[in-house]
Amino acid sequence: MLIGHRQVSFHRGWLNLLVTVLMAMPAMSLAAQMLEIKLVDGRNGRPMVGTSAYVNVWVGGERKEAIAIPTDDNGIARLQLTLNPNEVNIPISTGHSTIVEKYPVVKYDESFLINVPYVLCGSGEGNRSPLELNNFSTKEVLEHGYASRNTCGKVTVQPQPGQVVLFVRPLTFMEKMKQ
Numbered sequence: 462m463l464i465g466h467r468q469v470s471f472h473r474g475w476l477n478l479l480v481t482v483l484m485a486m487p488a489m490s491l492a493a494q495m496l497e498i499k500l501v502d503g504r505n506g507r508p509m510v511g512t513s514a515y516v517n518v519w520v521g522g523e524r525k526e527a528i529a530i531p532t533d534d535n536g537i538a539r540l541q542l543t544l545n546p547n548e549v550n551i552p553i554s555t556g557h558s559t560i561v562e563k564y565p566v567v568k569y570d571e572s573f574l575i576n577v578p579y580v581l582c583g584s585g586e587g588n589r590s591p592l593e594l595n596n597f598s599t600k601e602v603l604e605h606g607y608a609s610r611n612t613c614g615k616v617t618v619q620p621q622p623g624q625v626v627l628f629v630r631p632l633t634f635m636e637k638m639k640q
Contacts, residue, residue: 493566494542494603496623498575500532503582503613503628508536516577517559520599521570524551529561542569542599573597579629580636583610597625 498516500509509532516538517527528551530538543549543566550566574594581595597607606620611628618626 493545493548494569494623496540496542496573496599496602496625498530498538498540499624499626500536500538500577500579501616501618501626501628503611503616503630505614506616508532508534509579509629510534510536513578516575518565519574520567521572523568523570527559527576528565528567529559530565531561531563539564540573541566543567544569569599571599573599575625575627577627577629578632580613580632581609582613582628582630595627
């Protein structure tokens with residue numbers, strides 16, 4: 462009889478541990494979430510890379526300055542969101558207009574803004590500024606991802622959770638002059 466009691470107690474202990482881990486997983490998943498912002502040339506499907514390839518990001522309303530994140534060789538700018546204030550590596554305010562950071566870690570917020578130095582292919586060219594801000598729901602992007610329309614070419618992609626794909630093209634000389 463004693464062996465059966467130990468066995469039940471042993472199984473109950475593992476069950477309690479499993480339930481605790483499963484309950485903690487959603488909180489752990491929000492502790493550090495990676496957002497990827499991928500810039501794709503809408504005309505040919507190639508990633509936007511080079512010295513002028515970057516993404517300006519504002520997370521939440523606390524920060525007034527943009528965080529300029531350079532893209533990597535795949536046209537991806539990465540941003541880590543965290544609930545732990547000790548992990549943040551970007552100050553709330555610096556007094557400058559832009560903060561450049563290759564691997565920023567910022568406080569999680571329900572929304573973020575993106576601006577790029579290109580024309581957004583799905584922006585209804587001619588009607589809106591090529592350098593406009595785009596507002597995103599953090600939860601929607603983390604759960605489903607987002608891919609913009611592509612009116613510059615025929616390239617399409619399926620959005621991946623945690624990823625924003627923006628189809629863009631360089632500004633023409635005349636568009637640069639208007640800015």
